Amino acid sequence: MLVYLDNNATTALDPRVLEAMMPYLREQYANPSSIHYFGQQARHAVETAREQVAAAIGAKPRQIVFTGGGTEANALAIRGTLAARPDKRHFVTTRIEHDSVLRLAEQLAREGYRVTYIGVDRAGRVDPAEFEAAMSDDTALASIMHANNETGVIQPIQALAEIAAARRVPLHTDATQSVGKLPVDVSKLPVSLLTMAAHKFHGPKGVGVLYIARGTRVLPQLLGGHQERDLRAGTENVAGVVGTGEAIRLAIEHLGEENTRVRGLRDRLEAGLLAGIPAAHPIGDREHRLPNTANIGFEGLQAEAILMLLSNEGICASSGSACSSGSLEPSHVLQAMGVPEAIAHGAIRFSLSRFNQDADVDRVLEIMPRAIERLRAIERTR
Numbered sequence: 001m002l003v004y005l006d007n008n009a010t011t012a013l014d015p016r017v018l019e020a021m022m023p024y025l026r027e028q029y030a031n032p033s034s035i036h037y038f039g040q041q042a043r044h045a046v047e048t049a050r051e052q053v054a055a056a057i058g059a060k061p062r063q064i065v066f067t068g069g070g071t072e073a074n075a076l077a078i079r080g081t082l083a084a085r086p087d088k089r090h091f092v093t094t095r096i097e098h099d100s101v102l103r104l105a106e107q108l109a110r111e112g113y114r115v116t117y118i119g120v121d122r123a124g125r126v127d128p129a130e131f132e133a134a135m136s137d138d139t140a141l142a143s144i145m146h147a148n149n150e151t152g153v154i155q156p157i158q159a160l161a162e163i164a165a166a167r168r169v170p171l172h173t174d175a176t177q178s179v180g181k182l183p184v185d186v187s188k189l190p191v192s193l194l195t196m197a198a199h200k201f202h203g204p205k206g207v208g209v210l211y212i213a214r215g216t217r218v219l220p221q222l223l224g225g226h227q228e229r230d231l232r233a234g235t236e237n238v239a240g241v242v243g244t245g246e247a248i249r250l251a252i253e254h255l256g257e258e259n260t261r262v263r264g265l266r267d268r269l270e271a272g273l274l275a276g277i278p279a280a281h282p283i284g285d286r287e288h289r290l291p292n293t294a295n296i297g298f299e300g301l302q303a304e305a306i307l308m309l310l311s312n313e314g315i316c317a318s319s320g321s322a323c324s325s326g327s328l329e330p331s332h333v334l335q336a337m338g339v340p341e342a343i344a345h346g347a348i349r350f351s352l353s354r355f356n357q358d359a360d361v362d363r364v365l366e367i368m369p370r371a372i373e374r375l376r377a378i379e380r381t382r
Helices: 015-025 037-057 070-084 099-110 128-134 157-166 238-253 255-276 303-312 332-337 358-381
Strands: 064-067 090-094 114-118 139-143 171-174 193-197 208-212 280-282 293-298 321-324 327-330 347-351
Touching (some): 037 238, 064 070, 070 171, 070 193, 090 099, 114 128, 157 171, 238 255, 255 280, 255 293, 255 358, 303 347, 303 358
Parallel strands (some): 090 114, 139 171
Antiparallel strands (some): 064 208, 193 208, 293 347, 321 327
8 A cells, every 4th residue: 555645755647637638649740840730739728828827827928938947947047046136146036945046046156146045933934124134235036935845834925025126136936846736826926927837737748837027027048949938948847738737737626635634634633643642743844834744753772773764654755854875864854944853863754745645644643653662661771
């Protein structure tokens, strides 16, 4: 029995999405840039998907740019905006961003940009006052994620966006984890740029999306053809783009379920683990978080050992720690939150989706206490 609770890493492709993609993997294989009828059929499919994505987040179709993934979308948003504002050399972000933003920030610092990292409180949330204090006349761009991939904690992005707008600083938000799980409406949220990835909401891997608000200047980072309004050269992944459009349409259709049934499964799982396992600690804001995510630290244990035992039982979750150069260190997110090392080392992320059922939760609540007790017994003999 496979129990898949690693949906913040990637999600299963919805069968209806695969069905929508198949014609463009078989008979409808034309290049959408071709002017003949066959090519224009592919172009129509791409533009229909663009309309679907735009409608899902309250945008206009011309504000949507398709990329080769969420990482590329983040890079285009950040690099492209900075390139369009060469007179400003200050970049603001947080200490809990995805590596696709943090590693880029490190590179920007090597290139001479001044980078300011905003901290978070113990619940994992940014203080808007600290964000505002970080701004300067030289600030070219700020990038703050909407919801964290490890903890599920949601940032006060509305307040942050309003601060950035008042200072005339473009704000980019990495919404990879929130789109499809939370209502996201850019007609009400004054962000300049927003990124997402199809495989996080039961779409295909290898397709990202960048929303660019009207009036926001972005320069292309991949040069070649004139695809995507000259912002992203390269022949479009037609099947993947079509799948993205169908996936986001279905995700919006299932938002109510995400926030009721899936949330209920998450809450039952979390409550059962906290009640049944001594020294289990919830991590992150319990109120402002994604409806599918629970991060629990099992004090005194190593996450990798827990995950191996769970994997042996067919249960897939993920770690709040990362193995680097052979030495185990707590994740940068948990370190930024000030989570004690004894808890952070044993942090496990459980992330659910609409394809999870009650039996999945039952299975974890059956297996997890035994696995934890087995590991504690081993620790006691050392």
